[in-house]
Amino acid sequence: MRLLGYTRVSTAAQDAQLQIDALVKMGVQQRDIFSDVTSGTKVAASRPAMSRLLEHAVEGDTVVVWRIDRLGRSLIDVLNTVKSLQQVGINVRSVSDGIDPSTKTGRMMLGMLATLAEYERELIVERVNAGITVAQAAGTRFGRPVSDPKIIAEKLEIARTARQAGKTATEAGQLVGWSRATLGSAARVGDSF
Incomplete structure (x- = not known):
């Protein structure tokens, strides 16, 4: 069983030395510490050092972090990371949180973190729905813009003319900024496109 360390700081101006010192004190060798300098907006698995750690770790190893939040950008990401590690037989230990x-x-x-993550998900959904309600009340429209039948008719006429001139349906659609499928939908099934 090996101890593998992982550190993360958000910017190059921040120093991971506090995290590294804590990991070394826990028995992680300096050569086995993987460090990311990246914003917390990236999910854990997409970070370069975390990716290398995941490739390096094998069943029975333990990933040691200074605090559990170093593993993810949100509670949900932390729990997903811990779960994915556990599924392949890799243990996780957090030094300052005492989570093992x-x-x-x-x-x-x-x-408890899982419960808080579920609560966090529900809050996010509530905030999004509240934002949508406020935006709709202020007149914001969601979804595809309403199409002007006159413009569609003009584009169909251009496409028909192109087809009669020997262009393929794909080429005719491209003339008016549509895909072949959009042209077919606009012309209604069965029309001569």
Whole structure:
């Protein structure tokens, strides 16, 4: 079993040394620490050092982090990362949070995080729905813009003329900025396109 460390800071101006020192103190060798300098907006699996760590880690290894939030951009991302590691037999340990899913207390802490993540998801949905309601009340329209039948008729006429001149349906559609499928839909099924 190896201990593999992971650190993350958001900008190059920040220093990961505090995290590295804590990992070394826990027994992680300096050569086994993977460090990302990237914003928390990227999901864990898409970060370069995390990707290398995932390629390097094998069943039975333990990924050690300074705090559990270093593993993800949100509670949901943290839990998804922990779950994906556990599914391939890789353990996780957080130094300052005391989270170790191999213990009863650690599993309880993860359970509480899962509950908080679900709460976070629900809050996000509520905020999005509230934003949509406010925007609609202010006159914002959602979805595709309403098509002007006159413009559609003009584009169809251009496409018909092009087809009569020997152009393919794809070429005729491209003349008016449509795909072949859009041209077919606009012309109604059965029309001569």
